[in-house]
Amino acid sequence: METSTPVIFEERENQIHRKGESPFNIDCNRDSLAGAISQRACVFCGSRVVLYPIADALHLVHGPIGCAVYTWDIRGALSSGPELHRLSFSTDLQEKDVIFGGEKKLYKALNELIDLHGPKAAFVYSTCIVGIIGDDLEAVCRKVSAEKKIPVIPVQSEGLKGNKREGYNAACKALFRLVGTGETDNISPYSLNILGDFNLAGEIWLIRDYFKRMGVEVVANITGDGRIADIKRAHGAKLNVVQCSGSTMDLANMMEETYGIPHIRVSYFGVEDMAQALYDVANYFGDSQMIEKTKELVKDELKVLYPELKKYKKALEGKKAAIYVGGSFKAFSLVKALRHLGMKVVMVGSQTGTKEDYAELEQITDPGTIIVDDTNPLELSQFIKEKGVDLFIGGVKERPIAYKLGVGFCDHNHERKIGLEGFEGMLNFAKEVYNTVMSPVWRFVPRNTTGDVKNV
Amino acid sequence: MLLKHTTDEIKERNALSVNPAKTCQPIGAMYAALGIHGCLPHSHGSQGCYAYHRSALTRHYKEPVIAATSAFTEGASVFGGQANLLQSIDNIFTVYNPAVIAVHTTCLSETIGDDLPQIINKARTEGKIPEGKYVIHTNTPSYVGSHVTGFSNMTRAMVDYFSEYNGSKNKIVNLIPGFVEPSDMEEMKRLAAAMGIKTIMFPDTSKVLNGPMTGKYKMFPDGGVTIEELKMTGSSIGTIALGPFASGAAAKALDVKCKVRCEILDLPIGLHATDAFIDQLRCMANVNVPDSINFERGQMLDIIADMHQYFYGKRVGLVGDPDQILALAKFLVSIDMQPVYMVTGTPAGKKFEQDLREITAEVPGEVKIKVPGDMFLFHQWIKNEPVDLLIGNTYVKYIARDEDIPFIRHGFPILDRVGHSYFPTVGYRGGMRLLEKILNALLDRKDRDATDIEFELVM
Ligand code: SF4
Ligand code: SF4
Numbered sequence: 001m002e003t004s005t006p007v008i009f010e011e012r013e014n015q016i017h018r019k020g021e022s023p024f025n026i027d028c029n030r031d032s033l034a035g036a037i038s039q040r041a042c043v044f045c046g047s048r049v050v051l052y053p054i055a056d057a058l059h060l061v062h063g064p065i066g067c068a069v070y071t072w073d074i075r076g077a078l079s080s081g082p083e084l085h086r087l088s089f090s091t092d093l094q095e096k097d098v099i100f101g102g103e104k105k106l107y108k109a110l111n112e113l114i115d116l117h118g119p120k121a122a123f124v125y126s127t128c129i130v131g132i133i134g135d136d137l138e139a140v141c142r143k144v145s146a147e148k149k150i151p152v153i154p155v156q157s158e159g160l161k162g163n164k165r166e167g168y169n170a171a172c173k174a175l176f177r178l179v180g181t182g183e184t185d186n187i188s189p190y191s192l193n194i195l196g197d198f199n200l201a202g203e204i205w206l207i208r209d210y211f212k213r214m215g216v217e218v219v220a221n222i223t224g225d226g227r228i229a230d231i232k233r234a235h236g237a238k239l240n241v242v243q244c245s246g247s248t249m250d251l252a253n254m255m256e257e258t259y260g261i262p263h264i265r266v267s268y269f270g271v272e273d274m275a276q277a278l279y280d281v282a283n284y285f286g287d288s289q290m291i292e293k294t295k296e297l298v299k300d301e302l303k304v305l306y307p308e309l310k311k312y313k314k315a316l317e318g319k320k321a322a323i324y325v326g327g328s329f330k331a332f333s334l335v336k337a338l339r340h341l342g343m344k345v346v347m348v349g350s351q352t353g354t355k356e357d358y359a360e361l362e363q364i365t366d367p368g369t370i371i372v373d374d375t376n377p378l379e380l381s382q383f384i385k386e387k388g389v390d391l392f393i394g395g396v397k398e399r400p401i402a403y404k405l406g407v408g409f410c411d412h413n414h415e416r417k418i419g420l421e422g423f424e425g426m427l428n429f430a431k432e433v434y435n436t437v438m439s440p441v442w443r444f445v446p447r448n449t450t451g452d453v454k455n456v
Numbered sequence: 457m458l459l460k461h462t463t464d465e466i467k468e469r470n471a472l473s474v475n476p477a478k479t480c481q482p483i484g485a486m487y488a489a490l491g492i493h494g495c496l497p498h499s500h501g502s503q504g505c506y507a508y509h510r511s512a513l514t515r516h517y518k519e520p521v522i523a524a525t526s527a528f529t530e531g532a533s534v535f536g537g538q539a540n541l542l543q544s545i546d547n548i549f550t551v552y553n554p555a556v557i558a559v560h561t562t563c564l565s566e567t568i569g570d571d572l573p574q575i576i577n578k579a580r581t582e583g584k585i586p587e588g589k590y591v592i593h594t595n596t597p598s599y600v601g602s603h604v605t606g607f608s609n610m611t612r613a614m615v616d617y618f619s620e621y622n623g624s625k626n627k628i629v630n631l632i633p634g635f636v637e638p639s640d641m642e643e644m645k646r647l648a649a650a651m652g653i654k655t656i657m658f659p660d661t662s663k664v665l666n667g668p669m670t671g672k673y674k675m676f677p678d679g680g681v682t683i684e685e686l687k688m689t690g691s692s693i694g695t696i697a698l699g700p701f702a703s704g705a706a707a708k709a710l711d712v713k714c715k716v717r718c719e720i721l722d723l724p725i726g727l728h729a730t731d732a733f734i735d736q737l738r739c740m741a742n743v744n745v746p747d748s749i750n751f752e753r754g755q756m757l758d759i760i761a762d763m764h765q766y767f768y769g770k771r772v773g774l775v776g777d778p779d780q781i782l783a784l785a786k787f788l789v790s791i792d793m794q795p796v797y798m799v800t801g802t803p804a805g806k807k808f809e810q811d812l813r814e815i816t817a818e819v820p821g822e823v824k825i826k827v828p829g830d831m832f833l834f835h836q837w838i839k840n841e842p843v844d845l846l847i848g849n850t851y852v853k854y855i856a857r858d859e860d861i862p863f864i865r866h867g868f869p870i871l872d873r874v875g876h877s878y879f880p881t882v883g884y885r886g887g888m889r890l891l892e893k894i895l896n897a898l899l900d901r902k903d904r905d906a907t908d909i910e911f912e913l914v915m
Binding site for chain 2: 033034035036037038040041042043044045060063064065066067068069070071072083084087088089090091092093094095097098105106108109112113116117127128129131132133159160161162163377378381396397399400401403404405406444445446
């Protein structure tokens with residue numbers, strides 16, 4: 001069945017804004033409409049995403065089997081050492097547990113697993129059903145923690161409490177219980193924690209290297225390639241550098257309140273934002289030598305990058321892009337990065353953006369751009385067709401829709417396989433965008449028999 | 457060594473599952489529901505589960521997967537999800553206009569005890585379900601069974617809601633294909649058609665989850681069994697259910713409801729199981745098997761004969777769903793291979809385990825079977841004594857890599873290869889493909905490991 005008229009839920013009208021057509025007043029952070037084919041996920045998903053990259057911890061999902069299976073190693077958060085985070089542990093609740101409670105089972109499972117794997121800490125994720133049957137996670141964790149002498153931390157991530165954003169918050173609370181429990185000797189006055197980077201495709205290693213070249217010590221990765229011992233001493237760092245608006249902001253705030261550690265918000269995507277991130281850090285420490293080194297670093301990197309980028313820009317000039325990502329902070333960088341490639345963003349949206357985020361997006365986009373909160377496949381395909389999009393940037397559920405429509409796609413979500421952060425990442429991004437947008441396969445699309453293809 | 461945390465010392469575990477060999481009911485129900493034409497699967501629960509199910513199916517099929525959710529919040533868990541579902545139904549028919557909404561529950565709505573038939577009735581009396589449209593349901597708590605159970609439940613719901621006897625028998629055979637690929641469903645239909653038999657297949661995800669690229673996004677693709685056909689199933693001469701675990705319940709329900717006799721067979725994987733399927737079709741429809749099918753059978757047999765020396769004595773580890781494991785084990789034994797380790801996450805029961813024991817009675821050495829079991833245990837067995845070949849879903853690849861064992865992807869989910877949705881492994885042709893896969897895996901390994909002296913051109 002095909003729909004030619006725009007299909008928009010009346011209730012959703014205010015969650016869609018067309019720049020220049022009406023005063024900006026987008027509605028967001030609403031619960032998804034019952035019956036909508038939302039692309040959103042749950043609290044548990046949010047918590048899992050944030051904590052999962054901590055590689056030397058045990059991650060036990062307390063609930064029925066599904067919640068654990070669907071989060072089993074589906075994200076490429078790389079570890080340079082232990083791989084415990086890539087296994088799937090579930091209490092696999094059965095009917096009798098649901099009736100009589102799952103605490104005993106949880107206690108046993110924790111014991112067995114800790115004995116077997118000797119993790120540095122354990123995270124126990126609560127799922128919807130655990131919230132309903134009322135297991136006292138806190139008590140079980142306390143008991144096991146006392147017996148096994150490692151931190152055992154409950155994550156209050158019952159899915160139904162909201163969307164991913166609440167999950168980020170639950171994860172931050174769990175992390176905060178670790179922070180402040182380690183020694184902080186021998187930490188440099190020029191030191192920071194990296195927050196909100198998950199080391200997809202090894203990206204955090206690149207960022208760490210930049211900081212190293214500037215003479216800055218990274219105390220803890222939170223959480224990409226993360227280690228429990230580092231997180232425990234994260235309060236010894238002098239600065240928190242927070243990427244990805246939603247996920248670890250709460251932790252930064254908590255650390256600021258309790259330990260007086262200030263934070264800056266950064267993005268490692270795109271040329272300007274990456275450079276800005278490094279300058280902000282250097283300026284924060286105010287060390288003239290460091291500032292010099294940073295300038296040097298950026299200059300070196302750009303010297304290599306710019307000539308390369310130009311090739312792609314020539315081909316991509318004027319092409320149209322649509323963006324639909326989880327958090328909207330990422331969208332800012334993407335809009336800018338695409339502009340660098342000469343492309344026009346005609347639609348941008350996110351699952352969980354805030355009003356301020358959307359306001360900022362409306363600032364930096366061109367008139368006519370569609371700004372949308374919590375959309376669905378029908379709307380998406382409408383927008384793509386209406387705007388004649390050449391490139392879609394999104395996640396797993398959007399990919400096949402783009403392909404069916406014969407539109408190039410770039411995964412900017414947690415499933416990406418190529419590092420997109422940093423200066424190097426910008427080049428990767430350009431290559432990926434170029435390869436998909438200019439791919440000859442789109443010439444086979446029935447509605448699109450012309451069109452220019454690769455020539456670089 | 458990704459699974460370096462797997463120890464070879466095996467301890468009894470009973471409080472948890474490590475690297476599970478199953479997933480939860482709703483995804484099976486969602487998959488089955490996608491096999492009805494114009495159907496929007498609906499997850500009654502909070503939106504996380506449904507997002508996961510859609511993502512998992514999307515990854516497996518590389519196709520857009522649609523479904524809706526009641527989007528529970530905390531309020532719903534206190535007051536019940538009735539208001540959410542009513543609003544959903546209303547919204548969905550207004551905006552997406554499907555032919556039918558197939559509702560399944562989640563652990564959450566099961567635990568709070570929502571009464572779906574009552575809510576659906578209320579929707580009907582309140583006029584939220586337009587004339588000629590339908591809302592059907594099934595219960596899919598994941599703390600019971602597995603994704604296979606969910607598939608079975610939704611398939612059965614199709615019978616419960618639609619099948620009716622219209623007073624006279626049609627010369628039609630119902631086919632319930634089991635939790636298999638769209639390509640497998642297509643192949644079963646092709647075989648029946650080649651015998652001149654009219655069939656109704658339900659559910660039928662061919663042309664839904666293996667559709668073409670057209671430059672258009674179709675929310676409701678062309679394939680799927682229609683409501684009209686589902687109604688007619690009550691007047692068919694018989695039902696062939698393939699795979700007792702995924703298809704048995706619906707077949708029996710149809711027998712009870714409309715007196716349509718049913719035959720429950722193994723999935724037609726391998727020579728004997730396909731023979732049984734063809735033979736049953738022949739008997740039920742009272743037709744002759746055409747030469748073309750005999751020819752295919754002969755071709756499959758030919759491959760087995762030509763290459764039998766490579767199958768002999770090879771030890772195989774199987775992970776998968778009960779229907780698949782049973783059929784595969786029989787097939788492997790029939791070509792002289794040795795399925796020595798078998799694990800399914802689905803709690804398939806003692807009888808199933810016994811059946812597997814009988815099938816493998818002649819296999820030398822100890823045959824290890826765990827029902828329900830997980831991949832951690834499976835891996836531990838292999839560490840203690842390796843096998844020559846692994847067959848299972850994508851997650852088995854960790855073990856294959858760590859232990860350096862040839863591996864064939866089969867079952868659900870396959871997240872890292874294409875082909876499964878286009879090329880069947882059922883029927884004689886599917887059997888030929890399976891044989892080819894097995895041979896490729898074994899012979900590639902032989903080539904790789906051969907010394908220069910042993911390395912052979914002709915094999
Ligand atoms: S709560 Fe139940 S239905 Fe939802 S993902 Fe978990 S196991 Fe599956
Ligand atoms: S919504 Fe609840 S039950 Fe479903 S996946 Fe999320 S935590 Fe699990």
